[in-house]
Amino acid sequence: MQLYYAPGTISIAVAIALEEAGLEYEAIKVDFASKEQQTPGYAQINPKARVPALAVEGGILTETGALLDYIADLAPQSNLRPSDPLLAARMREVMYYIASTMHVNHAHxxxxxxxxxxxxxxxDMQAKVPETMAASCAYICQFGLRGPYVLGDTVSLADCYLYVVCTWLAGDGVDLTNFAKIQSFMSAMQQRASVRAVQAKGML
Known part of the structure; x- marks a missing residue:
């Protein structure tokens, strides 16, 4: 597999999941500084001009949530997606909130x-970001984190997703001292071999 990524973007959630799953992949950097994502060459990989994109045997897959689910399917032994339907829905509830609301807040x-x-x-949009991202943090603390991780004591796909978004918070003007649960979550994730691996590769 080949993962097309840009450092610090949401594509790193896919890299963390691949590391958690123990799957081999080649990381291919897309240079946003030179606008490589907008070139005709990259358009052949992802016409949306975004990352992540994952090249697999059957073609190219895009969209973070879809790639995370694909990884869980490839490596069921990793337990990144719980078999219990309710827990799986709880996990996706957080993932979909991140995709539809928290990531969009940041993008403004x-x-x-x-x-x-x-x-x-x-x-005006930029000025609103600290407020909307802080509101998202409050939601995550109250409803998203059910323990050290999203599902309590067990790491899931949602944690890979949430971790990367939370690395943006300081740059978005959010004071993390107001969100102790997120601080604890970040600390727990930073101890994981998967996160250390992507950091060592310069992806974060």
Whole structure:
């Protein structure tokens, strides 16, 4: 497998999951600084001009949640997706919240052109980010983290996803001293071999 990624982006959630699952992969960096994601060559890989993209035997897969589920299917022994339907739904509840709300909140800081045509609107979007991301943190602390991890004591796909989003919080102007549960979660994740592996590769 080949994982197309950009350092510090949500694509790193897929790398962490691959490490947790013990699956071999080749990490291919997409240089956002030079706008490589917008080149015709990369458009052949992902026409959405985004990461992650995962090249597998059957073609190329995109979208973080889909790739995480694919990894869980490839490595059921990793228990990254619980077999209990309720727990699996709890896990996806957090993942879908991150995708639909928390990640979008963050994107308003740098991707204002997705939602507005006038550049004068961008600063207002940027100014709102600390507030909306803090509100997301409050939600995650109250409803998302049921222990050290999203499902309590067991690591799941949602933790790979949440960890990467939480690495953005300081840059988004969120004071983590107000969110002790997230601090504890980050500390627990940073001790994991999977996170250390992607850090060693310079992906985070």
């Amino acid at each position: 800081k740098m991707r204002g052109s997705r939602w507005a045509s006038k550049t004068s609107s961008y600063k």
